[in-house]
Amino acid sequence: LAVDFRQATTSTFSYSASPLNQAQVVVDQGVALWAGxxxxxxxxxxxxxxxxxxxxxxxxxxxYQRVIGSSNNFFITPFYKLKGYFGSDIDMNGETIFQGSGNDVESIYQNIIKNHPGNSFLAPFFSIREQLP
Structure with missing residues (x-):
């Protein structure tokens, strides 16, 4: 069975139809899971x-903890770019960045505050529920 996530109309798993439980986000390329x-x-x-x-x-x-705790971050700075693919590399570009241009925190902010249909009050403490069947 092939699932084509390039089509926004592809039926996928969801706990419910409630905006709070939207498992995916529609992007230009199709459908993606929430990053973060x-x-x-x-x-x-x-x-x-x-x-x-x-x-x-x-x-x-x-x-923050991943960047600050890196053994190569000699000066313990929050703008250190940690090289490698880790769970903290939200945009999967091979770098974990806490502060500065292209930081990974921005992706979480955008998903929770700006893009999630269930967060109608734009609350920063809103949580996105992942849905991996």
Whole structure:
């Protein structure tokens, strides 16, 4: 069975039709999952199923901790570019960036505050529920 995510009309898994439970976002190229679960690799025994911008166990802090905690970040700066594909590399460009141009935090902000149809109040503490069947 082939699933073509290039078509926005492709039927996919969802917990419900509620705007709060939209598993995908429609983009120019078709349909994509919500980006931003930076904590997924930190909890392999208990994977987290939410993307959060603010609040307890938020993904922004996970990106910060990954960058600040890098052994190559000698000056412990938040604008250090960590090379490699990690769960904290939200845009999957091979770099985890907490502060500065092209940072990974912006993707989480855009998904939660600007783009998610369930966040009608534009709340920074809104969580996106991941839906991996």
């Amino acid at each position: 679960n930076a904590l997924v690799e930190n909890l392999p025994s208990a994977p987290r199923e939410h993307v959060s911008f603010q609040g307890t166990n938020n993904d922004v802090n996970a990106i």
